[in-house]
Amino acid sequence: MIIPLPHTTTGEINRQIIDSRKEGGAFALGRVMTLVIDATGADADYAIDTANVASREHPCRIIVMAPQDGDEDRLDAEIRVGGDAGASEVIVLRPSGEQVNHADTLVTPLLLPDAPIVAWWPAGVPANASETGIGKMAQRRITDTKGEENPGDTLCKLSANYRDGDTDLAWTRVTRWRALLAAALEQVTDRAVSKARIHGDTNSASILLLGAWLQRNLDCEIELTYDDKVAGIQHIVLETPSGEIGIFRPDGHNATLTQPGQPEHVIALPARNLGDCLAEELRRLDADRVYGEVLASYKENR
The missing domain is CATH 3.30.1330 (60s Ribosomal Protein L30; Chain: A;)
Structure with missing residues (x-):
């Protein structure tokens, strides 16, 4: 089931989630984490489908930031539950205008209380994931250098800005x-x-x-x-x-x-498909220090 919420607020989204639970049962029970997806420049539906596959092993709340074109300062959203959300509940945020620059402010009221936060960038690897608005709130930060025009330079940037909790699906694939x-x-x-x-x-x-x-x-x-x-x-x-x-x-x-x-x-x-790789990374919330050491070794010997 997909519930559209045009021109909405995070408060209204939370109210709609509560109403959905009353109508369809407490589907949020047992969620083990919040997965925040920054789908800027990515196919948001493909990212959601991938996360739904991973959620069957790791039930979670999925929050997707999918900015839309337009100068109007507004927030459109949709809530997906049941068959449209795998073993999760999916909240898709489509900000435009000035709201695009406040992803952390939009996401924070929708986080599951007392649950770990994992951030994933399916496209557009940030130079310093831990310093982004979403990255600052996450225990784990997952990027994907596959498809980068110059992966060597990208890996060097990731090495220079590595923090405990960072990982990359290019590493998971091996x-x-x-x-x-x-x-x-x-x-x-x-x-x-x-x-x-x-x-x-x-x-x-x-x-x-x-x-x-x-x-x-x-x-x-x-x-x-x-x-x-x-x-x-x-x-x-x-x-x-x-x-x-x-x-x-x-x-x-x-x-x-x-x-x-x-x-x-x-x-x-x-x-390995993308869903398998994402599911593997969601199994751990501790630092992947081997990945960090390999990044440093690559940068040193390049």
């Missing part, structure tokens, strides 16, 4: 790659990696972060190669005295793991 590489390396006799070769799509922040992680942990040479015609990471090879360890995923679904002295193994390694 979680399974990192786990597989660590497990494979445990099984070789001599783990001194001399070189790591990574091949994948052009302008991939995930490849840059994965390379920085390997360099930081293995103190090895990194070779990155790219192909405009592929999507995602295609393969990683670690050169060790015992032989090469390789993970090859040419089809974006299944990967072949090769290790010295062992038969090849085919493992499921599908490209």
Whole structure:
């Protein structure tokens, strides 16, 4: 159910939420956090659909800032509940005019009391997320450097302004790659990696972060190669005295793991969708300091 609220106020929105609970039951019970989405420059409906997928694992209140064009100082909104909100309740704020510059003021009255706040920017990575109006109130701040025109420069800016609670979905996308590489390396006799070769799509922040992680942990040479015609990471090879360890995923679904002295193994390694990545980041509210250290390492060695 979608309840439109044209030319409204945050007070009226809260009253409408209470009325909706009386009519449809206490659907807000059990919400574990507030997820605030700054959808400026993004497809707001796609961001909402993604958040709804993640909310099935993490029931939450979703507040979406989706500014609209126009000079008139006004706030339009809508409330989505039931089938239109997954396991959440969704509040979409569409400010215009001067109200666009007061996102934190609009969001604050709608936050769940005594619940953690997570902020997500699905597009337009802020240079300093923790200093934005929404970022200041959030325990966790999630950006996404995928699609940035110059991801290397963006990662350097994120490193310079990193604060505990920051993370990026480009980092989340390589979680399974990192786990597989660590497990494979445990099984070789001599783990001194001399070189790591990574091949994948052009302008991939995930490849840059994965390379920085390997360099930081293995103190090895990194070779990155790219192909405009592929999507995602295609393969990683670690050169060790015992032989090469390789993970090859040419089809974006299944990967072949090769290790010295062992038969090849085919493992499921599908490209992760946005909902899965967001759900993973919502599982933790503590600082991802490994991400912060990898960012610093990337900036230092660039």
